[in-house]
Amino acid sequence: MYGLTDSELIERACEGEERAFEALFQRYHASVYHLLLGMLNNHDDAQELAQEVFLRVYQELPRLQVRHSLGAWLRRTATNLAIDKLRRNKRVRFESLEAPMRTDDEEVEWQIEDPNSDVMAAVESRELSEAVQNALSQLGEMHRAVVILHYIEGVPLEEIAETLGIPVGTVKSRLARARLALRELLKDFLDVEGENE
């Protein structure tokens, strides 16, 4: 099942084969989720919209047969849903490392372990991940979208332009401004010789 092309999976899913739809989900869900999380900076919102993206794709399956890129369709749908939601909310929540970590039934403090242990590496990794997520959340929504699509999802500039309905030149200029902003926002995590020492 997982060796089939998107078109073959779409065809089988249209015939009601749920495992074919699940295979499409497995193929694209991480990319869709990362895009939404980067845009919304909130796991619950990202999960809610990721569900909506895949339910929409399910409804659109018969019409998707004629399209050549399911990935592009998913990215466009996810980006538009995220931008709509951001415009509705105009509020972005941020879960800081300073805040207690919440589990299902209790709150626990973050614990910093032995610097040599794997746990420390994991914490550093999580800290970096949060720093990137926080930096992304501080960009304007359209700058955030181009950065996530291009640098995280590896989408070509032309496809981003099509997805967002803007000229390629605008995508380039937004990327340039976003890079400058990110360089400032992430400067504490950059290790450039002669700096941060």
Next chain:
Amino acid sequence: MTEPCTRIQACLADYLEQNLEPSECAEVAAHLAVCEVCRQEYRRLEQVLHLLQQWAPTVPTDALWQAIQAKLPRSSASPHRWGYALIGSAAAILTLIAIWQWGQPKPPPPITTQFRAEPFYRAHFDWAPHSEAVNLHLSLASGGL
């Protein structure tokens, strides 16, 4: 910052992504080899892009799929199958009707005199095809009176 530095730093991202023409690429490389300021800028940019590319938060795959699966129309699930199911049901019903009709006893043969009589009288009473005598006989033959 010197004029060459401004120009070089404007194309560092394209240089990193290998989007420059070979001649421009060589120019940037030559400048970076001699300019510490631009070299630091290049490293910063490289690290920012590296951080972005490494960003891969955990994805709640199982929870996400279960939530989606619970909202899919139940099964034989696909809404697109309803059309096929409807057509299939109609075809089955029509087939059953056809089989049922085929199995029914055949209706009694028609009264043959009616069909024989008419040509007979047409042949022998052409001079008065609609005379009362002929009509009466036809009615008697078909049991009409």
